Amino acid sequence: MSQKKVFVVLLAVSSVSLLLHRGGHLIWTMKVFRLDCPSLQVHPSPKPKHTSIAFLKTHKTASSTVQNLLFRFAERHNLTVALPYQSCDHQFCYPRPFSARFVHPHTVPPRIITNHMRFNLSELRRVMPNDTLYVTILREPASMFESLFSYYNQYCQAFRHVPNGSLEAFLADPWRYYRPDEKDSMYARNTLTFDLGGDKDHAPSDGDYVSSFIAGIERVFSLVMIAEHFDESLVLLRRLLSWDLEDVLYVKLNMRTSGSKQNLSNELPAQIRDWNALDSRLYDHFNASLWRQLDALGPECVAREVELLRAARDRVVRGCFGGQLPQLRPATQIKNKELRPWQPSSKVDIVGYDLPPNASRPEAGAGRGPTTSASS
Numbered sequence: 001m002s003q004k005k006v007f008v009v010l011l012a013v014s015s016v017s018l019l020l021h022r023g024g025h026l027i028w029t030m031k032v033f034r035l036d037c038p039s040l041q042v043h044p045s046p047k048p049k050h051t052s053i054a055f056l057k058t059h060k061t062a063s064s065t066v067q068n069l070l071f072r073f074a075e076r077h078n079l080t081v082a083l084p085y086q087s088c089d090h091q092f093c094y095p096r097p098f099s100a101r102f103v104h105p106h107t108v109p110p111r112i113i114t115n116h117m118r119f120n121l122s123e124l125r126r127v128m129p130n131d132t133l134y135v136t137i138l139r140e141p142a143s144m145f146e147s148l149f150s151y152y153n154q155y156c157q158a159f160r161h162v163p164n165g166s167l168e169a170f171l172a173d174p175w176r177y178y179r180p181d182e183k184d185s186m187y188a189r190n191t192l193t194f195d196l197g198g199d200k201d202h203a204p205s206d207g208d209y210v211s212s213f214i215a216g217i218e219r220v221f222s223l224v225m226i227a228e229h230f231d232e233s234l235v236l237l238r239r240l241l242s243w244d245l246e247d248v249l250y251v252k253l254n255m256r257t258s259g260s261k262q263n264l265s266n267e268l269p270a271q272i273r274d275w276n277a278l279d280s281r282l283y284d285h286f287n288a289s290l291w292r293q294l295d296a297l298g299p300e301c302v303a304r305e306v307e308l309l310r311a312a313r314d315r316v317v318r319g320c321f322g323g324q325l326p327q328l329r330p331a332t333q334i335k336n337k338e339l340r341p342w343q344p345s346s347k348v349d350i351v352g353y354d355l356p357p358n359a360s361r362p363e364a365g366a367g368r369g370p371t372t373s374a375s376s
């Protein structure tokens with residue numbers, strides 16, 4: 001081993017142990033990155049953080065976690081976030097296609113938009129800056145549909161009339177319960193396609209439709225994240241936006257208890273993918289493209305950054321919760337009512353967190369290393 005290599009290894013070991021045992025000082029670890037993983041360098045020459053982002057928040061895909069991350073970034077960087085007009089509720093008048101009129105005038109001109117909407121590019125362009133980067137997230141259709149089915153069970157007409165609320169019964173004969181034009185039908189078939197502005201009921205056998213729809217998404221979206229590979233997706237997001245590691249730390253939000261999740265038996269996933277064939281094509285395409293991008297960065301470098309991200313996240317979270325990782329709690333046990341997540345029905349428990357009464361910002365420097373290194 002050359003002297004230089006030995007030095008790099010020593011630096012890596014001491015940096016990782018610093019990170020693990022002392023917390024903070026990510027600056028060292030980031031320096032190791034520069035030496036070992038040039039493809040992960042965010043700033044070959046110092047490049048400012050990108051601040052204009054349109055995140056298409058899809059349903060039941062871990063998108064609340066991304067939204068929360070964007071809200072916190074906007075707060076720290078004093079950026080305006082487009083919010084819906086009151087009468088639109090918290091979604092931009094979903095399921096109507098997005099219109100510039102749905103944006104509350106107090107929130108224009110925005111830098112970030114991240115609430116649920118049905119995508120319409122030309123209308124978004126009327127509100128967002130011309131250097132906006134478009135990002136979205138997809139989830140594997142079988143687990144996503146199981147989630148939609150339980151979350152909207154009492155809400156969506158197509159699901160309400162299914163005997164015993166049985167997913168198996170619905171999939172055995174979906175056309176018996178599903179009406180394309182009924183209220184909330186977008187939660188019952190090809191929800192991703194619908195949210196992205198597509199035709200959820202288009203014949204899946206029309207290959208041209210699917211490929212041109214996918215090509216359109218590829219032209220507009222700089223990154224399509226994948227919920228199953230969330231941390232790896234964040235590596236790409238961070239790089240796309242030239243953000244610091246600190247900017248992509250997160251705590252998972254809006255999750256169900258494991259008892260509220262149905263374990264899918266052998267034939268169900270295939271039936272679900274069949275019923276949601278357009279979404280399945282989308283998902284397979286963009287999962288493959290995510291992994292092509294990760295491969296280009298180098299799997300070891302990606303794995304290293306994911307590890308760093310998790311360590312930094314745990315440290316910051318422990319800082320907020322008095323040294324421990326937070327306990328997920330059913331809504332009824334969360335003392336601060338404002339922190340209780342919305343419960344869609346009596347059969348589904350969405351869990352959340354209580355903040356300790358003495359919650360404070362993490363100690364100075366806990367996650368700030370990269371800020372320094374990025375500008376150095």
Ligand SMILES: *[C@@H]1O[C@H](CO)[C@@H](O)[C@H](O)[C@H]1NC(C)=O
Pocket residue numbers: 078
């Ligand atoms: C935040 O932005 C607003 C509007 O652009 C500006 O008036 C205000 O001074 C900024 N605040 C800080 C702390 O930068």
Ligand SMILES: *[C@@H]1O[C@H](CO)[C@@H](O)[C@H](O)[C@H]1NC(C)=O
Pocket residue numbers: 097120121122123197
């Ligand atoms: C999107 O908005 C444009 C106008 O900006 C409109 O012509 C078009 O019909 C809209 N698309 C949908 C699907 O509503």
Ligand SMILES: *[C@@H]1O[C@H](CO)[C@@H](O)[C@H](O)[C@H]1NC(C)=O
Pocket residue numbers: 130131
């Ligand atoms: C984007 O908008 C800015 C300011 O409004 C303008 O100066 C610039 O030329 C625009 N760029 C493009 C590519 O349209």
Ligand SMILES: *[C@@H]1O[C@H](CO)[C@@H](O)[C@H](O)[C@H]1NC(C)=O
Pocket residue numbers: 163164166169
């Ligand atoms: C609904 O549940 C009841 C009681 O468990 C059962 O007897 C009935 O067969 C179920 N119906 C269907 C359509 O699964």
Ligand SMILES: *[C@@H]1O[C@H](CO)[C@@H](O)[C@H](O)[C@H]1NC(C)=O
Pocket residue numbers: 258259260261262263
């Ligand atoms: C599904 O499986 C997990 C782990 O095996 C278990 O914790 C959970 O209770 C199961 N859910 C149901 C609804 O059976």
Ligand SMILES: *[C@@H]1O[C@H](CO)[C@@H](O)[C@H](O)[C@H]1NC(C)=O
Pocket residue numbers: 140228287288291
């Ligand atoms: C996504 O693609 C990768 C690489 O081909 C594969 O290993 C992984 O299983 C896929 N993920 C899902 C959830 O299908």
Ligand SMILES: *[C@@H]1O[C@H](CO)[C@@H](O)[C@H](O)[C@H]1NC(C)=O
Pocket residue numbers: 321322323356358
């Ligand atoms: C916050 O309060 C808890 C319980 O009273 C205590 O264990 C913890 O050390 C406190 N954390 C801080 C940062 O003061």
